[in-house]
Amino acid sequence: MAPYVTEFDLYEPQNADDRELPIQKIAVVGSGSWGTALARIAALNAAEKKGFDHEVRLWVREREIPGQGLLTDVINSTHMNHRYLPDVPLPHNLVAVSDLVNVVKNATLIVLVVPHQFLTPVLDELSKPGVLAVGARAISAIKGVEVAGDQIHTFPWLIEQKLGIPCSALGGANIAMEVAQSEFCETTIGVPSKDDAALWHAVFDSPMFRVHPIEDVSGVSLSGALKNVVALAAGFVDGMGYGGNTKAAILRIGLLEMAAFTKEFFPSSSSLTFSHHSAGVADLITTSFGGRNRKCAEAFIKTGKTFAQLEHELLKGQKLQGVATAEETYQFLLARERTEGYPLFTKVYKISFEGMDPKSLFDDL
Amino acid sequence: MAPYVTEFDLYEPQNADDRELPIQKIAVVGSGSWGTALARIAALNAAEKKGFDHEVRLWVREREIPGQGLLTDVINSTHMNHRYLPDVPLPHNLVAVSDLVNVVKNATLIVLVVPHQFLTPVLDELSKPGVLAVGARAISAIKGVEVAGDQIHTFPWLIEQKLGIPCSALGGANIAMEVAQSEFCETTIGVPSKDDAALWHAVFDSPMFRVHPIEDVSGVSLSGALKNVVALAAGFVDGMGYGGNTKAAILRIGLLEMAAFTKEFFPSSSSLTFSHHSAGVADLITTSFGGRNRKCAEAFIKTGKTFAQLEHELLKGQKLQGVATAEETYQFLLARERTEGYPLFTKVYKISFEGMDPKSLFDDL
Numbered sequence: 001m002a003p004y005v006t007e008f009d010l011y012e013p014q015n016a017d018d019r020e021l022p023i024q025k026i027a028v029v030g031s032g033s034w035g036t037a038l039a040r041i042a043a044l045n046a047a048e049k050k051g052f053d054h055e056v057r058l059w060v061r062e063r064e065i066p067g068q069g070l071l072t073d074v075i076n077s078t079h080m081n082h083r084y085l086p087d088v089p090l091p092h093n094l095v096a097v098s099d100l101v102n103v104v105k106n107a108t109l110i111v112l113v114v115p116h117q118f119l120t121p122v123l124d125e126l127s128k129p130g131v132l133a134v135g136a137r138a139i140s141a142i143k144g145v146e147v148a149g150d151q152i153h154t155f156p157w158l159i160e161q162k163l164g165i166p167c168s169a170l171g172g173a174n175i176a177m178e179v180a181q182s183e184f185c186e187t188t189i190g191v192p193s194k195d196d197a198a199l200w201h202a203v204f205d206s207p208m209f210r211v212h213p214i215e216d217v218s219g220v221s222l223s224g225a226l227k228n229v230v231a232l233a234a235g236f237v238d239g240m241g242y243g244g245n246t247k248a249a250i251l252r253i254g255l256l257e258m259a260a261f262t263k264e265f266f267p268s269s270s271s272l273t274f275s276h277h278s279a280g281v282a283d284l285i286t287t288s289f290g291g292r293n294r295k296c297a298e299a300f301i302k303t304g305k306t307f308a309q310l311e312h313e314l315l316k317g318q319k320l321q322g323v324a325t326a327e328e329t330y331q332f333l334l335a336r337e338r339t340e341g342y343p344l345f346t347k348v349y350k351i352s353f354e355g356m357d358p359k360s361l362f363d364d365l
Numbered sequence: 366m367a368p369y370v371t372e373f374d375l376y377e378p379q380n381a382d383d384r385e386l387p388i389q390k391i392a393v394v395g396s397g398s399w400g401t402a403l404a405r406i407a408a409l410n411a412a413e414k415k416g417f418d419h420e421v422r423l424w425v426r427e428r429e430i431p432g433q434g435l436l437t438d439v440i441n442s443t444h445m446n447h448r449y450l451p452d453v454p455l456p457h458n459l460v461a462v463s464d465l466v467n468v469v470k471n472a473t474l475i476v477l478v479v480p481h482q483f484l485t486p487v488l489d490e491l492s493k494p495g496v497l498a499v500g501a502r503a504i505s506a507i508k509g510v511e512v513a514g515d516q517i518h519t520f521p522w523l524i525e526q527k528l529g530i531p532c533s534a535l536g537g538a539n540i541a542m543e544v545a546q547s548e549f550c551e552t553t554i555g556v557p558s559k560d561d562a563a564l565w566h567a568v569f570d571s572p573m574f575r576v577h578p579i580e581d582v583s584g585v586s587l588s589g590a591l592k593n594v595v596a597l598a599a600g601f602v603d604g605m606g607y608g609g610n611t612k613a614a615i616l617r618i619g620l621l622e623m624a625a626f627t628k629e630f631f632p633s634s635s636s637l638t639f640s641h642h643s644a645g646v647a648d649l650i651t652t653s654f655g656g657r658n659r660k661c662a663e664a665f666i667k668t669g670k671t672f673a674q675l676e677h678e679l680l681k682g683q684k685l686q687g688v689a690t691a692e693e694t695y696q697f698l699l700a701r702e703r704t705e706g707y708p709l710f711t712k713v714y715k716i717s718f719e720g721m722d723p724k725s726l727f728d729d730l
Contacts, residue, residue, distance in 0.1 A: 277617075
């Protein structure tokens, strides 16, 4: 056994038969690229492993596809999500459903993977009496944080507050299309208890998608949000034409700021989440070399356009995650009078919104 | 102050004037790309900072340059090292000298940056009575480890044994040409004492080359060697056509194996060297995205040629550092009966030399 595997990583889910556990039923709320990729893995596992209801339901916002009928019908007949995960066959036990209440009916394991801005209406619906099954648990694969003044919360925290059920967090070096094509990768799940670890490990773990449960919900959540701010800095470096040394230095400093920020404001989190796990260092690397935050930040430097313009041109007006998080994080640090403790985050904000010279990124780091 | 800066990082070299220290004299032994880049920084600092002899000597193996005269004369008249650091002007107080004894005469700070295979004859010469000044210190920027059967040693250890002087280690995300062009980067120096930290920090630190001293000579040395083994794995991933998820997973697992190996066989080392410092995670990133170990490993997969062939074709017969270290590390682990503890290192060796299927890289990690 490799000496670096921690005890918690060694957790082996108990055989459901031995424990006479109730059958678990999985629902996936959100059918973008990442939601569909996760739903595909969960459905493959539900079909193969003991202890799961065979059918996995996927929430799809219904619309008419010109000439083809309703989107749910198209997905359920072609077993493809053409728009968000083209050319990837989906298992037949994955069923697209448009009614949210119906999606989560009897579900004991609910995967939340809607865009940030849709979370509140989804939670409003799920929190109505009788909608959720008794003993249900949730996991959030939503990137971002919720900031209001000097308060900051993770999505799993919000979900627990609103639904009154335990919520885990999933994050890692996981570009959706590569996961869907079964390329080897890893992910981290931050869990509130060993039972959550067992169940969510069983839902997602497979030979090419290795799941490592750790007891750090906040760390996994914050890493998934803050990595996008560092990826903007990486894109600035690319845009200025600097090489591998500079980019690696920015990643290193960024990773330390991510861990320090999380430790300061979520003291129960662990810095190991950032230094040792896929949700930390590995996700940061992937995002800073391949993601769209990096790409738009490079364009920001090279074209001189604002992020608002770039979002309009490159993302059809969708808000770039890193830019939103950079702004929220900066406002939060300002409210807490702690900007000077996080020079990289602060400069990413000022370069993005206040016209600071990008070359000053390297001062006083 | 950023909360992640450790106390040791905060070390500020005392003003030499206040302490009435003897003037320090720097010698750089080795004039390849990296030796010349380090010598350039040291000479710029020696010219500008208090406490240093103005002249920095650089050991150059003498040869005749057709139509131009002796290499030392060419370097000293053009203030360029055309072969190894083209187009980079060198400070005039950096003086190329062909006689090794003359290079280190009266030097109190000796930078060793010769290729691995030249270290023994250099140390033989330097260990002769009267060659080194009293109170001299060394720093090694040589990559690799020395393995003999079940024994493994770092170069700083060998240097200390042979010369009887303290030896530090320098490593980080430092592509020589980018350092020479003053792109922002960081480096780590592992030091045996606070005095070494002060002196070597003063020699190398500058606004665009940030030096962080840490008390871990072994960790910095081992990271510089083992990162090249992981970079081969990264190259295999590229060669097989996998994407960012897979590469990030291999880097993460590789970084943990690097730290675990060092901790197991050099127990006084710190895993923070790998997770937090430029010599660890940052150097690994740069090497695995940009270096020649990665490049040759990609070609190994794509062409089906042996590493011996690739070294002949791409490196003029020079041994690829990662391949040499993979072999040495594997033989050492075999002698210690510890191969099963390091599955990534072991598989890199077996893929490189025993025809193992590269796809098996992902099994049992």
